[in-house]
């Protein structure tokens with residue numbers, strides 16, 4: 038899925054020659070014909086964000102934006118990336134994975150032993166809060182059965198408190214934004230529907246030391262996963278502790294997206310951000 042047209046419009050306005058192409062059977066032809074200096078990967082979600090399109094793009098030997106094949110696929114897998122966070126002492130909510138292979142009672146017992154209700158059930162490799170559910174002991178089985186198509190899901194301890202996201206831009210700790218959803222949590226609607234009236238707060242109200250700690254955590258996550266370009270890490274902040282939920286290697290770049298908002302607060306205009314990404318794309322990683 039290509040996100041909106043702000044990006045190509047803004048590039049064209051600034052004198053760039055831009056061709057929009059879908060990642061379909063004509064991709065190769067289109068690239069060979071247009072001969073771009075750089076490919077801006079504006080895709081989102083599975084295929085565009087999980088190392089798949091990156092593998093295809095590698096073949097053209099043309100620089101492309103954001104993370105490479107391996108970092109993209111690691112970051113897209115919440116189980117693998119969380120294991121790497123834990124190894125690197127980056128706090129992340131406790132979790133277990135479930136493959137629909139044990140009895141319901143055993144699952145409930147396991148959750149009670151390892152975590153505690155409420156928990157959050159979510160796919161390992163989705164995004165946009167799609168099929169993310171807060172569950173209690175009563176509704177969890179029904180919810181899990183409703184997302185059986187994933188075959189394996191993550192069950193994570195529910196962390197209350199604040200929702201804060203951090204942007205990293207190469208070696209620069211770009212900044213953070215707090216989201217205050219009016220809804221139960223930062224779900225799909227809270228993310229994309231203006232009527233849901235999620236509040237965006239910049240600067241984030243945190244003591245300087247805590248803010249630095251948060252920046253360092255996101256920076257470390259970016260580095261240990263091996264990311265390139267811009268990433269956005271999603272945190273919960275509860276009782277003085279940060280919990281990293283995930284790192285996004287293809288953060289949104291639309292008008293409503295958070296990375297452009299964070300960049301703008303730190304004095305980097307949208308076009309400057311995009312230009313940096315294009316330049317950074319030529320750096321192999």
Ligand SMILES: Nc1ncnc2c1ncn2[C@@H]1O[C@H](COP(=O)(O)OP(=O)(O)O)[C@@H](O)[C@H]1O
Pocket residue numbers: 130157159163164165166167169193194195196197200222223224271273282283
């Ligand atoms: N363990 C958790 N505790 C509390 N809220 C969570 C938890 N996991 C996810 N959420 C909520 O769901 C949203 C989406 O979860 P996230 O793990 O970032 O997946 P996605 O890839 O869909 O964005 C988060 O921004 C947060 O509001």
Ligand SMILES: [Mg+2]
Pocket residue numbers: 165166271282283
């Ligand atoms: Mg997220």
